[in-house]
Amino acid sequence: MTTNGDAENDAPQAEPAPRSKARYALALIPLAVFAGFAAVAGKMLYDQDVNGLDVSAIPSALIDKPAPTLALPPLEGANLPALTTQAIAGRLTLVNVFASWCVPCRQEHPLLKQLATDPRLTIVGINYKDRNDNALRFLGELGNPYKAIGVDPNGKAAIDWGVYGIPESYLVGADGTILYKRVGPFDERSVRDDLLPAIARAAQRG
Structure with missing residues (x-):
């Protein structure tokens, strides 16, 4: 004979409310916050004006001062000379810091090719923390605006030049003085x- 107590024990028990989805949603909150922060940081790095900050206009302590010494080995297989101070002496030169893994470098590259046709200007490149074969592939795909390329595998030269983040470009006068600095990729307006x-x-x- 089944008593009321036994009947209560045999009855299906109500399952507790599922909590796994709630815990999962809570676990995603830090990830979402980080993703939002990363997106804002990336936008601040390359946008022309974010909350009134124009990173391309960040002043450089090197403006109107002699350019740091260049003594970088050449990019093997590019058939270009090494990048040295002597290689740019006596000519107006745009020193462009680039890498094959840098997406904004790809974006500005067609403008560098156009600038390379300007007889007043010589363009040289500092290949920053890149692999030789990847850099060659980059130039093979997009073309080569550079008269010389120096490799900077450890970023030491970039530190000497005060690089914030690539791409970055410096206009160096014929006398070796830095005249202008561009942080971030060139676009048609900035050119x-x-x-x-x-x-x-x-x-x-002159």
Whole structure:
């Protein structure tokens, strides 16, 4: 004979409310916060104006001062000379810091190729923390605007030049003085409004 107590024990027990989904959602909160922070940080690095901060306009302590010494070995297989101070002496030069893994470097590269046709200007590259074969593939795919390339596998030269993050470019006068600095990739506006006027002023100075 089944008593009321036994019947209560035999009855299906109500399952507790599922908590796994709630715990999963809570676990995702830190990840979502980190992803949001990373997105904002990336935008601040390359956008022209984020909350009033124009990273391309960050002043450089090297402006109007002699460019740091260049003594970098050549990119093997590129058939270009090593990048040395002597290689750029006496000519108006754009020193561009780039790498094959740098997406904004790819974005600005067509503009560098256009600038390479300007007879007033010589473009050279510092290949930053890159693999030789990847750098060669990068140039093979996109073309080569550089008259010389020096490899900087450990980033020491970039530190000497005060690089914030690549791509970065420095306009160096014929006398070896840094005249202009661009943080981040060139676009049509920055070339038109900033770089070309700097080139024109340098050309007038001789």
